[in-house]
Amino acid sequence: MERKMLRTIGIIAIVLTLLMFLYTMTKAYNQTNYQGSSSTQSQPQAAADQSSAQPQAAQVDAKLFPQQLAGMSLTNAISGPDAIKEVSQLHGSNIEVKTAYVVAYQGSGGLSMNIWFSEAKDEKDAKGLFVAMDSKMPTTQAFQNYKTVTVDGKQFKFVTGMGQEHYYWQTGNRVIWVSIGGKNTAEVLKQVAPLY
Numbered sequence: 001m002e003r004k005m006l007r008t009i010g011i012i013a014i015v016l017t018l019l020m021f022l023y024t025m026t027k028a029y030n031q032t033n034y035q036g037s038s039s040t041q042s043q044p045q046a047a048a049d050q051s052s053a054q055p056q057a058a059q060v061d062a063k064l065f066p067q068q069l070a071g072m073s074l075t076n077a078i079s080g081p082d083a084i085k086e087v088s089q090l091h092g093s094n095i096e097v098k099t100a101y102v103v104a105y106q107g108s109g110g111l112s113m114n115i116w117f118s119e120a121k122d123e124k125d126a127k128g129l130f131v132a133m134d135s136k137m138p139t140t141q142a143f144q145n146y147k148t149v150t151v152d153g154k155q156f157k158f159v160t161g162m163g164q165e166h167y168y169w170q171t172g173n174r175v176i177w178v179s180i181g182g183k184n185t186a187e188v189l190k191q192v193a194p195l196y
Helices: 002-037 043-058 080-091 123-134 185-195
Strands: 072-079 097-106 112-120 144-151 154-161 164-171 174-181
Touching: 072 080, 080 097, 080 112, 112 123, 112 185, 123 164, 123 174, 144 185, 154 185, 164 185, 174 185
Parallel strands: none
Antiparallel strands: 072 097, 097 112, 112 174, 144 154, 154 164, 164 174
16 A cells, blocks of 8 residues: 555656656746847847857757757757756656756747756666656556557657657667657657667
């Protein structure tokens, strides 16, 4: 009974963490768009706002997270301790994450993408992170349609939820979760997955 209660609490914590993160990324994106579209903002102030917003995006590795990807533009990025905290909560594991990035992309026609990228110290720890996260998916209420799909000859775990389609996988010491909003998400994944 106590074990079942702890499991339920753990699932609720993961769902709340995901919802909080999606809210934070959406809010950050909306603030960026609002600042960029304000016609009353002076040019020096707009430049100052842009330069203060860009260091976050500049902290990410451009090979992993290019400015333009799958028809979308990089709009927000978190790295360092804040990103490690975000992805550690996503995994729901006490295994240490060595490096992490949380990145948002936005395109036209409702196309959007969030990437949670983590590196463990070795492949064994990455497998532990992946299994900890994957084992919760079939029972969580935040995600549905849990299954394994093959895209471009590679297998991914797949779920739907929160208006997006989600793909996640492990490769070497990396664990990646990609949330894609819009049409033809598998086509987007074909362009994203080879980076990792």
